Amino acid sequence: MITTTGLTKVYRSRGRDVTALDGVDLHVREGEIFGVVGRSGAGKSSLIRCVNLLERPTSGTVVVDGRDLTALAGRGPRAGAELRRARSRIGMVFQHFNLLSSRTVQGNVELPLEILGVPGRERARKARELLGLVGLADHARAWPAQLSGGQKQRVGIARALAGDPKVLLSDEATSALDPETTRSVLDLLRDLNRQLGLTILLITHEMDVVKSICDSAALMRDGKVVESGTVSGLLATPGSELARELFPLGGPPTAADRTVVDVTFHGDSTARPLISRLSRTYDIDVSILGAAMDTIGGRQVGRMRIELPGRFEDNVVPIGFLRERGLTVEIAGTAEAAGTTETAEPVEAAEKTVEDAR
Numbered sequence: 001m002i003t004t005t006g007l008t009k010v011y012r013s014r015g016r017d018v019t020a021l022d023g024v025d026l027h028v029r030e031g032e033i034f035g036v037v038g039r040s041g042a043g044k045s046s047l048i049r050c051v052n053l054l055e056r057p058t059s060g061t062v063v064v065d066g067r068d069l070t071a072l073a074g075r076g077p078r079a080g081a082e083l084r085r086a087r088s089r090i091g092m093v094f095q096h097f098n099l100l101s102s103r104t105v106q107g108n109v110e111l112p113l114e115i116l117g118v119p120g121r122e123r124a125r126k127a128r129e130l131l132g133l134v135g136l137a138d139h140a141r142a143w144p145a146q147l148s149g150g151q152k153q154r155v156g157i158a159r160a161l162a163g164d165p166k167v168l169l170s171d172e173a174t175s176a177l178d179p180e181t182t183r184s185v186l187d188l189l190r191d192l193n194r195q196l197g198l199t200i201l202l203i204t205h206e207m208d209v210v211k212s213i214c215d216s217a218a219l220m221r222d223g224k225v226v227e228s229g230t231v232s233g234l235l236a237t238p239g240s241e242l243a244r245e246l247f248p249l250g251g252p253p254t255a256a257d258r259t260v261v262d263v264t265f266h267g268d269s270t271a272r273p274l275i276s277r278l279s280r281t282y283d284i285d286v287s288i289l290g291a292a293m294d295t296i297g298g299r300q301v302g303r304m305r306i307e308l309p310g311r312f313e314d315n316v317v318p319i320g321f322l323r324e325r326g327l328t329v330e331i332a333g334t335a336e337a338a339g340t341t342e343t344a345e346p347v348e349a350a351e352k353t354v355e356d357a358r
């Protein structure tokens with residue numbers, strides 16, 4: 001539904017070039033909710049503004065619903081007629097709502113319809129329908145100043161839906177809201193996604209937002225997408241930074257002389273029976289410190305953090321046992337490693353021993 005290829009944006013400010021996007025390839029499938037996360041300055045807003053051509057990319061292409069927007073003339077307020085038409089099918093929701101205080105709630109929702117040249121009666125009908133959809137049927141005559149933050153954002157969402165978009169872009173839509181209101185706005189987005197088949201690309205700095213409604217996610221850093229995939233796929237990717245942040249697995253070893261390992265499993269290997277078999281085979285007590293799992297196509301994927309008694313060297317054989325059965329095992333920490341600065345070397349040396357033992 002949305003594909004960017006080699007998307008690059010260089011801003012020129014006070015004689016200096018700032019590369020906000022550096023060759024971004026992103027693919028958002030039809031009907032999914034796709035979350036983009038990253039630190040401040042990573043290029044998230046630039047990405048979303050380039051997707052609807054509010055900013056013209058320096059290079060690269062943006063295809064939305066089969067249409068190459070970058071091939072159409074103009075940008076921002078100076079967009080040509082064709083680009084304006086294509087853009088009316090892309091809704092946009094903003095962090096600070098951007099409502100006009102001089103218009104009623106209904107007047108705000110009617111605004112994009114006025115710009116599209118929809119006649120008065122039809123405009124009013126459509127606006128009321130949209131306000132019903134976002135749960136604000138009773139507030140059509142209210143003024144923005146009389147609404148709570150959550151209600152204002154609902155108006156913002158209704159307005160974004162005025163052109164019957166297939167795609168909704170959201171830049172930190174819930175960042176100005178308290179947790180409870182955030183929850184209800186996210187539920188609304190999820191409902192709209194399901195009811196209308198709306199594809200949603202959302203930018204957020206909150207992992208919880210991704211966790212609660214996104215089907216897929218990407219992590220941006222320094223203008224680049226460094227990781228992306230479905231949330232379940234990321235969960236099953238060994239070493240995934242996004243998975244680690246989305247599903248933190250608990251802490252360091254609970255006592256000296258213990259080894260903590262992260263086990264990633266995907267489909268063929270179901271972790272739980274293997275963990276109990278490990279425990280029986282080697283007669284060791286295995287503690288599960290944390291786990292995050294999902295089921296895709298009837299198969300479990302996920303990660304589990306377990307603690308084994310003994311130091312790393314004592315666990316070479318049990319770890320080899322898990323690896324031989326198709327699980328990816330990464331060393332999360334050993335008690336003595338946690339207390340010293342030279343963690344890498346002993347672990348690497350021990351990893352080598354594991355390889356040799358196989």
Ligand SMILES: Nc1ncnc2c1ncn2[C@@H]1O[C@H](COP(=O)(O)OP(=O)(O)OP(=O)(O)O)[C@@H](O)[C@H]1O
Nearest residue numbers: 011012013018020039040041042043044045046047
């Ligand atoms: N209009 C502009 N002119 C010059 N530089 C800009 C402009 N807009 C953004 N930048 C720069 O581009 C980089 C990416 O900015 P962007 O706003 O896309 O980041 P972001 O990920 O949305 O950050 P935040 O989480 O703080 O909103 C930053 O270094 C920023 O200073």
Ligand SMILES: [Mg+2]
Nearest residue numbers: 044045046171
């Ligand atoms: Mg931003």
